[in-house]
Amino acid sequence: MFYNYIKIGWRNLMRQKVFSVINITGMTVAFCVAFLLGIAAYFEWSYDQFHTNKNSVLQIYTAERMADGSIQNNSSQAAPFGPAIEKECSAVQSATRFGWDYEAVSYKERSLDLHVTFVDPSFLSMFSFPQLEGDKNALQKPSQILITKKAADKLFQGESPIGKLVQINMNNHLKPFTIAGVMADVPRNSSIGFEVLCSFQNVIAGLDDPDTWDNQSYQVFAQLRPHATPAMLEQQMKAVIHKYRNNKLSSMKENGVTPGPDGEMLTMRTFLLSDMHFREESNTGGDINPFYPWMLLIMALLIVATASINFINLSMGRSFTRAGEIGLRKALGAVRTQLIMQFWCEALIVCFIAFMASLALGLLVLPSFNRLFSYHLDFSILLNVRLISWTIITFFFVTILAGGYPAWLIARTNLIEVLKGKMSLGKSGFLRNTLIVVQFVVAVLLISSTAVLWQQLHYLRTRPMGFDTEQVISIPMTGNVDATKVLARMQQQLNGDPHVISSTASYMNLGAGLAGGESTWKVGFNFKGHDAKTVWVPVEYDYLQTLGLQLVSGRDFSRSFGADSNTVIVNEKLAAALGGGKDVVGEHFEFDGQQIQIIGIIKDFNFKSLRQGIGPLALKLTPSLQAAAIFVKVKPTDLPGAMAAVERGWKEVVPQGDFKGSFLNDNVNRMYEAEARLATIIVCSAILAILISCMGLFAVAVLVIGQRNKEIGIRKVMGASVGSIVALLSGGFLKLVAIAIMIATPMAWYIMSTWLQHFAYRIQIQWWLFALVGMAALIIAFFTISIQTIRTAFMNPVKSIKTV
Known part of the structure; x- marks a missing residue:
């Protein structure tokens, strides 16, 4: 039975090639975009999730109250802080200090600038960075280091690195180290990066006063004991502050700093390792806004929803041309469930073809996507069981949404009406118009957001910084x-x-x-x-x-x-x-x-x-x-x-x-790569949304105008001009676009005004920007439907009246 539904559905699709191509193309593009944006969002959320202790390892930062009541957060800690909390706080199982720099690591005649990270020995048990070979206690000795496999391959070029002697620049002096082990390469979705691990005792040895609490230059991570909580540790660290930083507290009090609601002026706070990628307080993570992956997912859903709306509108529109088929099926005893299954199978075929085509398209455009958005993604991420499950659920939800509702609507029509060749879908016209409005709300919202974002980005790049950016070359010392x-x-x-x-x-x-x-x-x-x-x-x-x-x-x-x-x-x-x-x-x-x-x-x-x-x-x-x-x-x-x-x-x-020299204006532009990436994503999404919306608008216009051929013929016989007929046919659709503009404009203004609050220097959103976007949307919509309206207006009226 199911095979029969598929076979008949395929034949119906072949008979309606134009609408099938529109649906398949729209859904293919939508699925491809959803795949790419979805795996990008998933990749962002996967940061630091591979650590076994991700929910018990915390990074500690300082929240310092100022005289004006504001709070400054800082993740840098003093060198004695890590050992102090291990000693004083019962909630702490172990702690590690973390500091890094790019240093030249030399072996014989070869030298490489590598990411050298200084940590305490507990680092290896706290974090899930696998050690492939060598001494598991290597970091217990200051003269031993661990190196990642990729760095070892580059430095030793095929030789075994174990036991090799290398030299690293420490405080402007070359110091020898023995490689005692090889680490697996750090995953790309890790907030913590390194190529060489070195004992933190080398940092202590280079300090003039290793016991001072004034030099705060290192990050500190702590692993909680079983059943301990972050709140418990934060409470215990209050005593550490009062014991070791009493001079600092006295000075703050003299400067007019008042205690906060918790009675403290200087507070140690924490966040979980699993949250590090999205925390601004972290010097190792915190390089991305937590809304960013949600934005990627929202973009993906909006594009899929726009294509699904096309599918729904076209399915309902085509139902008028299939009244005879539906009536005959009902007269021969087909029940509502069978009719729904038939129409749903047609939707399933379209979505399945689009799904497979989108995978092929995604493989082709993935390298360009990576270059455009500075990612290193591949489709192997789709092998994740959770992601596969969500993909399957989303696929069937889309087929039910895109094909199920129109099928249910068509299957419940009156038998007598359809046998007469008539079909009324009740409020389907209202639904169709509502969906068109929703499509253009999405398109106008994205275009408006793009315009504001590009204005802000241009402002950031061109606003004078107060120093010469055009003629100065900066050369980093590494x-x-x-x-x-x-x-x-x-x-x-x-x-x-x-x-x-x-x-x-x-x-x-x-x-x-x-x-x-x-x-x-x-x-x-x-x-x-x-x-x-x-x-x-x-x-x-x-x-x-x-x-x-x-x-x-x-x-x-x-x-x-x-x-x-x-x-x-x-x-x-x-x-x-x-x-x-x-x-x-x-x-x-x-x-x-x-x-x-x-x-x-x-x-x-x-x-x-x-x-x-x-x-x-x-x-x-x-x-x-x-x-x-x-x-x-x-x-x-x-x-x-x-x-x-x-x-x-x-x-x-x-x-x-x-x-690695570069002009300072290039340095300034690189500071806004996140905004530039966001702008590019929204621009691409806006273009796709408007294209898919226009495809759907064109197809609906063909169906609706086709049902009015007789009316148009009579109007032409009565003397109506081509211009008046074009205006008549276009007016209804342009009203829908105008409604979408009125809905999308305040939404875009609110969203972008909120986003701009994150910048100390920002543009003022101008009303004319939304006016231009609205005019552009109306013009695009008019040209989309004018292709069919002008063609219909020039048709021979006698032929229209006879054939309809």
């Missing part, structure tokens, strides 16, 4: 590089080059360079009895000149002043906080055992992304700086030639090092 010597020799190499104006170095790169992001170092100090906190940036001479920073008071660092190594230049934000409206140039404060003098004030500039406001900043002259980046200002007349000249200079100084 691996086994002595930044002080490199800067000096680079300046010698570039001295006299016609392309170069000046050069400098800094502990902080600007923007997202090719070797990393916009890392900052925040410190606290006492100024006239009050605590102050600022981003602290060690810099070399000529920093202001090279970056084009504007001095508003005082003077720049100068080689003519021998004592400038104990001076700072502050930005207007910090100067206002310290001086309360008074000029602070010439004032002193104590930091790290030294008396520091403020010699100048610079105009505020955005040293972080425009998602954040400008914070306090202090530039500290530090000769012989181990810099994070070198900056070279070049003349604007030949920027490609200037980049080539700087690269040649680098190769002369560091022949074995990779040149």
Whole structure:
């Protein structure tokens, strides 16, 4: 029986090739998009889920109350913090400290810049990173390291790495290490990454005061004991704060900080390892908004829903041409269930063909999808049992939604009516119109959101940052590089080059360079009895000149002043906080055992992304700086030639090092890759939604206008013009699109206004933007249906009256 339904359904589809092609094409594209966006969303949700202890391992961060009542979160902790909570907190089974850097790992004549991570031995039992071979207790000895298989293959080129001696740059000194084991490569869906694991004792050995609680530069993870809870640990850590950071609490109180509702000014908080990927407080994860995967899934569902609406409308529209068939089936004894099964099988055939075609299409476009959205996905992710189950459930739900309802509606029609060749689906016209409105609401909503998002992205990329982005090249210092010597020799190499104006170095790169992001170092100090906190940036001479920073008071660092190594230049934000409206140039404060003098004030500039406001900043002259980046200002007349000249200079100084120089405007643009990716996804979804909606609108127009051929013929005989007939036929559909515009516009305004609140610097949404989008939607809809309306309006009226 089921085979008979399939066979008849196939024949019906072959007789209606135009509508079958429209349905199959729409559903194929929709399923393909749903697959790609769905596996991307699933991949984001899969981050850190492979860890066995994902629900008992926590990352700890600090929530510090400020004098104005705000709270600053920071995941960086002091080196003694990990051992302290292991000792003081009964809820903690083990803790590990975590710090990392890119360092040059050398073996014989080969050297690679690798991601070296410093951890405590408990790291291996806490996290589920498999060790493939070697000593399981390797991290107990500071002189031993573990290396991932991929890194070992690159460094040793087929040799066994076990027992090999390598050298790693530690505090600007090469230190030997023995490779004691090989780790499996870190999965792509891990917030924690490494290529080399090294004992944290090497970090302790390099600290001047390993017991200080003032230097907070490391992440700390804790594993709970059985039956312990995060709330229990947070409660126990209050005693740790009062025991070890009492001086900090006293200083906060003197500065006017008041306790929060829990009675604390400084609180240690936690979040689970399973949530790390979406937590902003984490320095290792937190690189994605938690709504992002939901947005991908919503986009996928909207596209599938739009194609399903086409299917429903076309199925109901075609029912008018199948009145005789349905009546004959009913007269021969077919019951409602059999009719529903027949129509559902036709929907099943369409969806199955579209499903298989979408898999083939997905395999073809997946590489382009990965490049476009910076993913590394493959279809092997579909082998997950949970994902396969949801795919099957979604597939049958779509077939029931797209084919089941029209089948039920058609099967319940009156037998006498259909035997007369007539068919009335009651309120199906209302349903059809409602579904068309829903389609265009989705399309207009996506187009409006795209327009706002691109405006904001353009604003972020073009708004002045307060420093020179066009003429300055930043060169990140990575691996086994002595930044002080490199800067000096680079300046010698570039001295006299016609392309170069000046050069400098800094502990902080600007923007997202090719070797990393916009890392900052925040410190606290006492100024006239009050605590102050600022981003602290060690810099070399000529920093202001090279970056084009504007001095508003005082003077720049100068080689003519021998004592400038104990001076700072502050930005207007910090100067206002310290001086309360008074000029602070010439004032002193104590930091790290030294008396520091403020010699100048610079105009505020955005040293972080425009998602954040400008914070306090202090530039500290530090000769012989181990810099994070070198900056070279070049003349604007030949920027490609200037980049080539700087690269040649680098190769002369560091022949074995990779040149990762980039202009600062490129660094700034890279800071907004997440927004650019979001914009691209919405643009693609909007285009697909409008195309699928127009396909459905065209098909419905063909069916509806076809039922009015006789009316149109009579109107033409009575003298109606072609223009009036086109207006008559188009008016009903354009009204539906206008209703969709009125519904979608306030929705888009609210959604995008909420999204813009995440940016300290943002555009104002203009009314004309929605007017343009509305006009575009009306024009697209008009041209879609005008193909059929104009053709119908020019038909011979005599033929129309005779044949209908």
